[in-house]
Amino acid sequence: MTTLDEGVAATPEDLEHADNDQHPVGHGRMLRKEDPRFIRGMGKYVDDLQLKGMLHLAILRSPVAHATIVSIDTTAAQAHPKVKAVITGADLAAQGLAWMPTLSNDVQAVLATDKVRFQGQEVAFVVAEDRYSARDALELIDVEYDILPPVVDVRTALAPDAPVIRTDLEGKTDNHCFDWETGDKAATDAVFARADVVVTEDIVYPRVHPAPMETCGCVADYERVSGQLTLWTTSQAPHAHRTVYALVSGLPEHKIRVIAPDIGGGFGNKVPIYPGYVCAIVASLVIGKPVKWMEDRSENLVSTGFARDYVMRGEIAATKEGKILAIRTHVIADHGAFNGTAAPVKYPAGFFGVFTGSYDLEAAYCSMTAVYTNKAPGGVAYACSFRITEAVYLVERIVDCLAYDLDMDPVELRRKNLIQPEQFPYTSKTGWVYDSGEYERALDLALEMAGYDELRAEQAEKRERGELMGIGVAFFTEAVGAGPRKDMDILGLGMADGSELRIHPTGKAVLRVSCMSQGQGHETTFAQIVAEEIGIPPADIQVINGDTDQTPFGLGTYGSRSTPVSGAAAALVSRKVRDKAQIIASGMLEVSVADLEWQKGSFAVKGDPSRSVTIQDIAMRAHGAGDLPDGVEGGLEAQICYNPENLTYPFGAYICVVDIDPGTAAVKVRRFIAVDDCGTRINPMIIEGQVHGGLTDGVGMALMEMIAFDDEGNCLGGSLMDYLIPTALEVPHWETGHTVTPSPHHPIGAKGVGESATVGSQRAIVNAVVDALKPFGIRHADMPLTPSRVWDAMQGRPTPPI
Amino acid sequence: MQVPAPFEYERATSVDNAIDLLERLGDEARLIAGGHSLLPMMKLRLANLEYVIDINDLHNELGYVRVGTDEVRIGAMTRHRELLESPELAALFPIFADAEQVIADPIVRNRGTIGGSLCQADPSEDLTAVCTTLDASCVIRGRGGERVVTMAEFHRGPYETAVEHGEILTEIRIPVRPHGSSAYAKVERRAGDWAVTSAGAAVWMDGDVITGARVGLAAVGPNTTGIPAISEALQAQAPSEELYARAGAIAAESCSPVTDNRGTADYKRHLADELTRRTLRLSVERIQAGVAGDQGRNG
């Protein structure tokens, strides 16, 4: 395994003094090309779009969680002078459009016909001349509901007397969604039977929401004469969406153009196809005018793709010396009213199978029961790399519980069990092939940056004085970059990504990619990938994404897959162009191809560097007059489709220091040290930005975020005053560091990093809080660790949040 | 985007004009000050009004902090930010700056007013607790003239005050007594969040002995009486940890919190105790250090 070690520093990265305004021709720090427009408010989002004659759509949503629809009276709404149409589920049913497929082969109501199944479910829509009238008219629709008892508690959803939610599914007599298992049950049970120590803990990862700044919406524009539908939409996966629309609506795929303009944050929230998009399309088809639908904040929080919602029983078996032998878990998964999980089809629990973490085990087994409840559908969303957040949370929490029981330092315990560098590629007990890793090196760096021993000494002193200080350690391994098409598809669409590179005659370039930036800085990173390969400065490379008519097919941006998949495609398509450029150069320099040497940006004759042509010269030649070498076509461009051979496995070591006010139980995150290894680092500034954002996400989930429901199934997180997301005041100065362990199979050795910090951070914070509460005999406490919930733990009664 | 239902808009030019408009437009008219409570309710369509009467032009008339010989008068249109930055209040009543630092965020504080805060009468609202702690009274004006009510009379319950239709709150009056200081503490789940529980305390001393003490709580049920039992327990006592503990216990007993997303009733009760002790302790420390209290008036 190759190990590149550029810039590994045992001191924290000094980001305040880092010079980000550099102009590398390739990898390195540079300011983001997209930022001038974003920071000047010149981004163009869906809601900025104004088309001539455009109408506005608003959705009437169910006020209750579970009820039969007795009647809907739309007369008053129809009579509103500015209303163009009022559509109910019955109207859609008449067209066969009342139901649509979800991304996981379930169905979901576009508009409810028979029953409403969660609070906030779509019941009817209004199309009006302006958005105000559309909203006003909603209040004129009269719906009579016959209230049914709701299923709110996931643990009792399968009770024999539980009301059946999915009466739409033929023969359905319970709320069972699916069962899933991974690993070897018998082998795991055998290891547990002979282990010295077994620790069991119930661990809840509550339902949370991605809460992007921009809510979801679209403008649908159907032109009757040409039969062309253009959909501007908040989509992280424009191509996948187009194909699904074609399959569902019967409109031919070539007549559908899906455009995702600038996106104000996605985090997985913009992967699913929501009923609102379908409603807008239907409205435009029916009325023949462009129709805009833009949900408001409450609609976004109450009805769109949530994340997590796993109730996990974690069990770990070890020797008394602290060698971990096996992990076993049973999970109850709350999938809401419809299974809207966005994950590769063969992975109904996403990549939860990596719950074995970063440790070398003898056996592992997971069984899962997924159920329907009267809550919003969705799942997976929120920067979790397909449920790896849940998996890593489980393993890192249960390992800390083991440390507690063995009275062993959590670092020492982890060190004893980490997979060793020479074991890579490492096949985990659940069948995942970890590509590369040097775990202890990252852990050591984090410990050194933190001053771990001094922190422990400080903690000991503080404990003497009754002060509550906690140190949390977490190690994570992710599996990102879905994925090899032999294993992974979404609704039958393989997860390979196309890429197209064209060099213009003057040596400027355009790269077209299928993935879709939501703030990750793809316009910069991808230009840098191409620049590194072909020697054209990033400023001269335009990156186009988000338009199905302008880009090759691919499955979009989520699960940290852009750099692992589309990034690899961009590198390889550049190499393909460079190969052609080399042939043209050989003609220009009148030497054989083998006699040429590539120096970033030009080909020179071996042994005679004065004879060279630049890539720009070659581009002009490729398009210009004069002969090209035999068999070479004009132009300088190429296209490829990259099918990843494996996922990439970024990892990291995180350490968190918290102080808890003993009087109020309020938690203050004092320090956070994050060492990330995402292989080759393309633009360190962008990586740091992704890491900072993810760490902040972690503070949110650990300390305050949760979508709660009351007994009636009312969602209690319907505004940002109720669903709290962290601010700058809750987060410390981030201390980041890195190591570089390239991926052996990725063309440039890069691994995904967009979600690493979201996946790695909460457990470090929770571990720190629980560590602080050690004097109270606390081994585990569930998120969100609000002051009240921490106080409960201090009283000796930590309570699950659901 | 959340949009309110249609409504008409009027802009008052004076207090009398605002009263005229209220009378003329009837029950479906509401005053709007900073709008940070009213507008969210309108956008969520929890408040549906026909008329909004904007009183922001009355900031000249009603935006002030005036220090008199034995009382401070604060105009109802004084904004959170002005309270936070007022040197007069900092000198006399440090409780204001303590509280204002943890009320909402700068955007809200730039517009939200003390009048709007008291009139909104949200059970978690902080300035009601501050005014209760300081034994403030409120000046309400209507066509028939002005009346002055105590905080206990003003605050009738959640979202309910003594301000009748056709009336406007114009001023808050706070008595100034020598040798006193005050403090405020709040526990929130996140900066800008409403209180899980907050407590304010004001203490007056003569030498080493407490001559007066008041505590006001927010977010733990109706409580605008300044908890007389605490005042009695502290009267003529020398400050001590035991004394604060006794006051804290009374605070915990005399509140009636409910369990919600912000915390359990038990926890809130615990906070009423803990924060009462903290704010009493800090008030006394402030008096002893001579950092704040009555210097503004005498010195």
Ligand SMILES: Cc1cc2nc3c(=O)[nH]c(=O)nc-3n(C[C@H](O)[C@H](O)[C@H](O)COP(=O)(O)OP(=O)(O)OC[C@H]3O[C@@H](n4cnc5c(N)ncnc54)[C@H](O)[C@@H]3O)c2cc1C
């Ligand atoms: C994000 C956010 C966080 C917040 N956090 C806190 C917090 O932590 N603590 C806290 O205490 N508050 C908090 N608030 C509330 C904030 O302080 C409000 O601005 C304040 O409560 C209302 O003041 P206003 O001037 O905006 O009132 P408005 O919204 O304009 O009016 C509120 C009500 O008072 C009436 N009214 C206003 N002025 C008068 C008057 N002079 N006479 C008679 N009636 C009048 C109005 O008709 C209306 O019914 C928060 C608000 C927001 C938006």
